[in-house]
Amino acid sequence: xxxxNVRPAAGGGRWVxxxxxxxxxxxxxxxVNHGGYRLAAVDEAVRIEAADGTxxxxxxxxxxxxxxxxxxxxxxxxxxxxxxxxxxRQASVAVGIAEGRNLIQSKVDTHYVxxxxxxxxxxxxRYARRRVNQARAAAASAADEVVRLLLPEVDRLAxxxxxxxxxxxxxxxxxPRLDPLRPLVADRFLPVGEPRRRTLEDAVVLARQxxxxxxxxxxxxxxxxxxxxxxxxx
Numbered sequence: 001x002x003x004x005n006v007r008p009a010a011g012g013g014r015w016v017x018x019x020x021x022x023x024x025x026x027x028x029x030x031x032v033n034h035g036g037y038r039l040a041a042v043d044e045a046v047r048i049e050a051a052d053g054t055x056x057x058x059x060x061x062x063x064x065x066x067x068x069x070x071x072x073x074x075x076x077x078x079x080x081x082x083x084x085x086x087x088x089r090q091a092s093v094a095v096g097i098a099e100g101r102n103l104i105q106s107k108v109d110t111h112y113v114x115x116x117x118x119x120x121x122x123x124x125x126r127y128a129r130r131r132v133n134q135a136r137a138a139a140a141s142a143a144d145e146v147v148r149l150l151l152p153e154v155d156r157l158a159x160x161x162x163x164x165x166x167x168x169x170x171x172x173x174x175x176p177r178l179d180p181l182r183p184l185v186a187d188r189f190l191p192v193g194e195p196r197r198r199t200l201e202d203a204v205v206l207a208r209q210x211x212x213x214x215x216x217x218x219x220x221x222x223x224x225x226x227x228x229x230x231x232x233x234x
Contacts (some may be wrong), residue, residue, distance in 0.1 A: 001187055004202070009213055009215070012215060012216070012217065013213055013214050013215035014213075014214050015212070015213060015214075016210060016211075016212045016214055017020075017178035017206070017209040017210070017211050017212070018209060018210050018212060019205070019208065019209055019210075020061065020074070020077035020078045020208060020210055021078060022106045023058075023074055023077065023078075023210055024074060027070075030050070030056070031050075034051060034054050035050060035051030035052050035054070036050065036051045037049060037050040039050065039069060039070055042066060042068060042069065042073075043066075044066065044091070045057040045058055045059045045060075045061070045066065045104075045213075046066060046067075046069075046070055046073045048070075050157070051070075052217070053216070053218075054214065054215065054217065055214075055215045056212055056213065056214055056215075057212065057213040057215075058070075058073060058210055058211075058212050059210065059211040059212070059213070060073065060076060060077055060210065061077055061081075061184070061188075061207065061208050061209060061210060062158070062159035062161050062186035062188050062207055062212075063081045063082065063083060063157075063158025063159035064076045064077050064079065064081065064158070066088070069164070077208075077210050078151075080099060080100030080101075081100070081158040081159070081161055082097065082098070082099050082153070082156050082157055082158055083097070083098045083157065083158060083160070083161055083204070083207055084096075084097055084150045084153065084157045084159070084160040084161070084175075084181070084184065085097070085098060085103075085160075085161055085162075085163075085200055085203050085204070085207065086146060086150070086160060086162045086163075086169060086172065087162070087163075087164045087169075087170050087190070087192055087195040087199055087200065087203060088162045088164045088165060088166045088168040088169045088171075088195060089165045089168050089194060089195060090143055090165065090168050091110060092108070092109065092110040092194060092195045092196075093108070093109050093141075093145060093168075093172065093195055094106065094107070094108045094109075094195030094196060094197070094199055094200045094203075095107045095108075095142075095145045095146055095149045095150060096149075096200040096203075096204075097149065097153060097157075098204040098207070100208075101204065101205075101208065102204075103200055103201055103204050105149060106197060106200050107145050107148075107149055108195060108196055108197055108200070109141060109142065109145055136171075139168070139171035139172050139174075139175075140175070142172045143172050143173075143175035143177065143178060146172060146175075146178060146181070147175075147177050147178065150181060151178070151180065151181065153178070154180045154181055154184070157181075157184055158184075159184050159185075159186045159213030160181055160184040160185045160186065160187070161186050161188060161190060161192065161203065161207040162185060162189055163189055163190025163192045163203055163206075164190075164192055164195055166189065169189075173185070180208040188207070188211070190203050190206050190207065192206070214232035
């Protein structure tokens with residue numbers, strides 16, 4: 001995926017996302033730029049402190065473990081995992097299964113959902129009810145696709161990664177048939193556009209990335225993982 005984005009982190013610092021295969025080179029550049037580093041702690045992330053006071057928190061990709069040290073963390077991050085993908089917006093859904101870097105199964109579906117109307121009175125209420133019914137029908141159809149594609153794989157999936165619109169995803173996952181999948185839903189939510197085959201392929205890349213919280217000296221404490229991607233090594 002071309003380009004690189006950096007997002008500010010709550011409390012200071014920035015979030016950087018790095019492909020797991022590129023992580024060793026990224027850390028080498030970080031060491032050169034910041035005077036070397038040491039492993040400070042391992043909890044829900046690997047904590048690193050550089051000689052100049054810059055700190056890193058390395059959060060594993062969905063479905064990967066943290067490990068006991070940096071070497072194990074990199075091994076876990078690069079290990080191929082089977083991931084389920086659910087990307088949804090009000091009128092469209094994309095469901096897929098990824099094995100490592102490869103999207104091996106996918107289904108994209110689109111339904112008509114009427115746009116909002118500026119009309120008033122009874123007409124507006126009628127259109128609003130129709131829109132709600134159309135959105136419910138789209139969510140039900142999307143749930144059917146998740147049942148067909150992901151439910152048979154539930155015991156083989158390391159995680160279910162979601163993205164798009166949170167309300168649309170929640171409406172799909174509210175289907176009682178998907179109860180076995182809900183414990184697999186990863187905390188990471190992907191900020192992707194309209195669900196398409198290409199969007200699914202991009203989502204595989206995003207879902208595999210290591211999320212790094214970079215804090216400069218005196219930038220404050222760590223916050224929860226957030227979005228953003230970059231190859232900037234600080």
